Amino acid sequence: MKTRKRMGYSFAGALALAVVTMGTASSQEVKSAVKYGDMNTVTQDLLNRAESDGNNFLLTNGDYWQRRYYPNTQINTANVARLHPAWIFQTEVKESLETSPLIINGVMYVTTSFSHVYALNARTGEELWHYKHKLGPVTTFCCGPNNRGVAAYGDMVYLATLDSKLVALDSKTGNVVWTADVADPELGYSETMAPTAVNGKILIGTNGGEYGIRGFLRAYDAKTGKLLWNFNTIPENSVGVWAEKDATGRDMHRDIAAEKAQLAKSGDPFKTLGGGVWQNPAVDLETNRIYFMVGNPSPDLDGSVRPGDNLYTDSLVSLDLNTGQYVCHFQYIAHDIWDLDAVSPAVITTVTGKDGKPTKGVIHAGKTGHVYVHDAKDCSLIRFSEAMVPQENMWTLPTKDGARMLPGANGGVEWSPMATNPVLGLAYAINLHQPMTYHVANAPYPQGKLWLGGAFKVIPSEEQWGNVTAVDYNTGKIRWQVKTPQPMIGGVLATAGGLVFTGEGNGLFKAYDAETGSTLWKFQAGAGVNAPPSSYTVDGKQYIVVGAGGNVQLDYKRGNAIIAFTVD
Amino acid sequence: MLAAALFLLAQVFPLHAQSIEEKAATCGACHGEAGIPQEKTTPIIWGQQEGYLYLQLRDFKRGMRKNQKMSPIAEALEREDMLALAAFFAKKSWPSLEQPSASKDVATRALTAISSVGCTGCHLDQFQGDASVPRLAGQSREYLAKTIADFRTRERANNPGMSDLMNATSQDDLATITEYLAGR
Numbered sequence: 001m002k003t004r005k006r007m008g009y010s011f012a013g014a015l016a017l018a019v020v021t022m023g024t025a026s027s028q029e030v031k032s033a034v035k036y037g038d039m040n041t042v043t044q045d046l047l048n049r050a051e052s053d054g055n056n057f058l059l060t061n062g063d064y065w066q067r068r069y070y071p072n073t074q075i076n077t078a079n080v081a082r083l084h085p086a087w088i089f090q091t092e093v094k095e096s097l098e099t100s101p102l103i104i105n106g107v108m109y110v111t112t113s114f115s116h117v118y119a120l121n122a123r124t125g126e127e128l129w130h131y132k133h134k135l136g137p138v139t140t141f142c143c144g145p146n147n148r149g150v151a152a153y154g155d156m157v158y159l160a161t162l163d164s165k166l167v168a169l170d171s172k173t174g175n176v177v178w179t180a181d182v183a184d185p186e187l188g189y190s191e192t193m194a195p196t197a198v199n200g201k202i203l204i205g206t207n208g209g210e211y212g213i214r215g216f217l218r219a220y221d222a223k224t225g226k227l228l229w230n231f232n233t234i235p236e237n238s239v240g241v242w243a244e245k246d247a248t249g250r251d252m253h254r255d256i257a258a259e260k261a262q263l264a265k266s267g268d269p270f271k272t273l274g275g276g277v278w279q280n281p282a283v284d285l286e287t288n289r290i291y292f293m294v295g296n297p298s299p300d301l302d303g304s305v306r307p308g309d310n311l312y313t314d315s316l317v318s319l320d321l322n323t324g325q326y327v328c329h330f331q332y333i334a335h336d337i338w339d340l341d342a343v344s345p346a347v348i349t350t351v352t353g354k355d356g357k358p359t360k361g362v363i364h365a366g367k368t369g370h371v372y373v374h375d376a377k378d379c380s381l382i383r384f385s386e387a388m389v390p391q392e393n394m395w396t397l398p399t400k401d402g403a404r405m406l407p408g409a410n411g412g413v414e415w416s417p418m419a420t421n422p423v424l425g426l427a428y429a430i431n432l433h434q435p436m437t438y439h440v441a442n443a444p445y446p447q448g449k450l451w452l453g454g455a456f457k458v459i460p461s462e463e464q465w466g467n468v469t470a471v472d473y474n475t476g477k478i479r480w481q482v483k484t485p486q487p488m489i490g491g492v493l494a495t496a497g498g499l500v501f502t503g504e505g506n507g508l509f510k511a512y513d514a515e516t517g518s519t520l521w522k523f524q525a526g527a528g529v530n531a532p533p534s535s536y537t538v539d540g541k542q543y544i545v546v547g548a549g550g551n552v553q554l555d556y557k558r559g560n561a562i563i564a565f566t567v568d
Numbered sequence: 569m570l571a572a573a574l575f576l577l578a579q580v581f582p583l584h585a586q587s588i589e590e591k592a593a594t595c596g597a598c599h600g601e602a603g604i605p606q607e608k609t610t611p612i613i614w615g616q617q618e619g620y621l622y623l624q625l626r627d628f629k630r631g632m633r634k635n636q637k638m639s640p641i642a643e644a645l646e647r648e649d650m651l652a653l654a655a656f657f658a659k660k661s662w663p664s665l666e667q668p669s670a671s672k673d674v675a676t677r678a679l680t681a682i683s684s685v686g687c688t689g690c691h692l693d694q695f696q697g698d699a700s701v702p703r704l705a706g707q708s709r710e711y712l713a714k715t716i717a718d719f720r721t722r723e724r725a726n727n728p729g730m731s732d733l734m735n736a737t738s739q740d741d742l743a744t745i746t747e748y749l750a751g752r
Contacts, residue, residue, distance in 0.1 A: 095692070114698075137619040137654060139699040143689045162699075185700075186623075210729070402736065439736045443728030447632070450690075450729025455736035458684045555688050 097549020205277025240309025302453025491532025503529020527559020
């Protein structure tokens with residue numbers, strides 16, 4: 001209890017002390033180059049129309065609904081075989097690359113590990129400016145010093161940093177406009193996600209599910225960096241309904257009596273229960289709601305110290321955009337002890353509802369290997385897809401010596417965003433098959449240090465592989481599936497040209513036929529292509545762009561390239 | 569004798585009036601004047617990651633990590649001292665202990681075990697660490713072996729996640745990992 005009190009105090013203190021530093025531009029942090037172009041202000045109207053914008057790529061996942069469906073058809077099934085590099089830009093950071101490039105009026109913004117931002121001429125790859133965040137001495141990350149991109153709004157771009165700060169940069173110069181302290185890295189908080197900009201707000205969550213944080217999603221004022229609202233992903237009553245089955249109806253073998261006894265003894269574990277949010281929320285401006293995924297409980301594998309359903313871990317959560325007030329949630333796995341949580345970002349799209357009629361839905365690809373389809377009104381589950389990867393021994397409880405269960409703890413689908421094709425009614429997900437044993441151990445809350453409650457171990461003697469899967473989200477059936485030689489991590493882009501783009505750990509970047517899964521084109525990038533692709537058009541020419549820098553989590557070959565492709 | 573030395577160190581370390589170089593000189597008594605530790609079970613701190621060094625000093629002071637020599641020394645340090653010492657030693661060049669590279673067979677087995685529990689997720693692919701995560705490459709073999717053993721028994725209690733990962737790995741595999749990392 002003493003520990004918990006201290007944690008509670010420290011966290012409250014961190015909030016109270018949240019400092020916004022205005023105008024801390026530090027010229028030595030920015031390397032200026034030739035200025036190019038005249039970037040238009042990113043207006044809300046521009047962002048609202050991202051879905052049909054065939055020139056820019058304005059949001060991390062394409063549009064507010066996060067469909068990752070680019071509307072230009074210039075690059076298509078008929079000519080994609082001629083796709084070739086237009087330019088390659090090398091960053092100064094040769095480390096895990098997970099960035100989602102944004103492209104606005106001919107200017108591209110990419111980020112790298114260790115919280116760097118580059119602005120590039122999207123026509124040529126020429127560097128316009130480079131912001132290198134001066135990280136504090138303490139940064140806490142479980143799975144690489146990653147960064148997944150910036151948000152753009154007004155005349156600024158926004159970076160969330162590994163040392164848990166939110167930084168607003170002048171989009172023309174890369175100079176710092178304001179910095180906000182988000183949370184204390186010494187307590188296990190860090191930032192790797194791209195923020196989301198909407199209606200004058202910058203939305204961000206936090207990493208730290210392996211460190212006993214209390215997760216949140218927050219809105220900051222885009223102009224000033226002032227905190228507007230905070231939603232704790234872990235409510236003070238995190239117990240829930242003592243659910244015994246997962247979202248698909250399978251028994252999770254919980255010892256409810258033991259949990260209730262523990263609850264009576266130690267109280268609600270909400271202060272150190274994890275529940276990170278590290279992928280972008282989907283935004284529905286028609287209803288003024290956001291939808292996002294909440295990650296695993298802390299410690300990952302030891303449920304004995306955290307009785308109850310551990311709300312809202314492993315859940316889809318919806319909030320009111322203006323206030324941050326709770327609207328609805330759906331928990332996939334209550335009291336998760338396998339780290340098979342919810343990460344891949346929510347996608348809003350029109351789906352066949354429970355009554356067979358078109359309805360606004362929210363879809364999510366789980367680490368379990370299912371694509372889940374929800375009703376956007378109340379978060380309820382409409383259907384779940386066939387399993388995209390082998391599932392064995394679910395839900396075997398972790399043991400001291402290790403219990404084998406599939407999927408392994410990386411999924412299924414990891415953080416990788418899906419793409420969708422609304423015309424075909426398909427969602428494209430990339431999967432891992434990585435057999436593991438799950439081990440449990442007990443340790444008290446370690447004040448911001450790694451707190452796994454055991455281990456997940458890859459079984460070296462078993463084959464690993466991945467796949468690209470097209471799921472019909474109106475039926476839950478798999479339409480097509482292509483096996484890959486390695487587990488997949490990164491992300492997917494679909495285009496109106498009938499294409500699906502995604503990369504592999506072995507350096508191959510491929511284009512698939514969106515309808516059939518046929519491989520239409522491939523390129524060897526020399527390092528793992530483990531980042532979500534984007535597309536854009538300048539001077540009437542469409543490009544596909546992707547980062548090739550490998551991946552820490554799966555230890556894929558590192559590189560430092562941003563590669564743009566065209567068909568001319 | 570040890571008690572007397574500790575008493576002396578404790579006296580030397582009110583620290584407020586000392587420069588960072590003077591404070592750091594005290595550390596050299598064990599960690600080496602030129603970065604090579606006096607004893608093989610004492611870690612290299614020259615060139616070690618800044619955040620990691622700070623957190624260890626913090627944890628010694630908090631009692632989360634315990635060591636007969638280090639605990640009383642850290643007890644006398646304020647946070648600013650810890651940060652300054654961490655920054656001071658992080659800027660130094662990592663010394664070579666000239667430990668032999670592991671054989672190909674040992675390296676292969678070590679890398680398989682490393683991949684199984686995902687050491688590179690935090691220590692990164694060249695085992696240089698970053699910020700709060702320590703460099704392992706080229707660290708003293710005896711210190712690595714002792715640390716792993718202490719994690720397994722949880723005598724070293726300031727990182728239970730490491731204890732869990734070490735306990736999920738066989739002793740034989742850990743021996744190859746120790747040899748491999750020391751020789752990198």
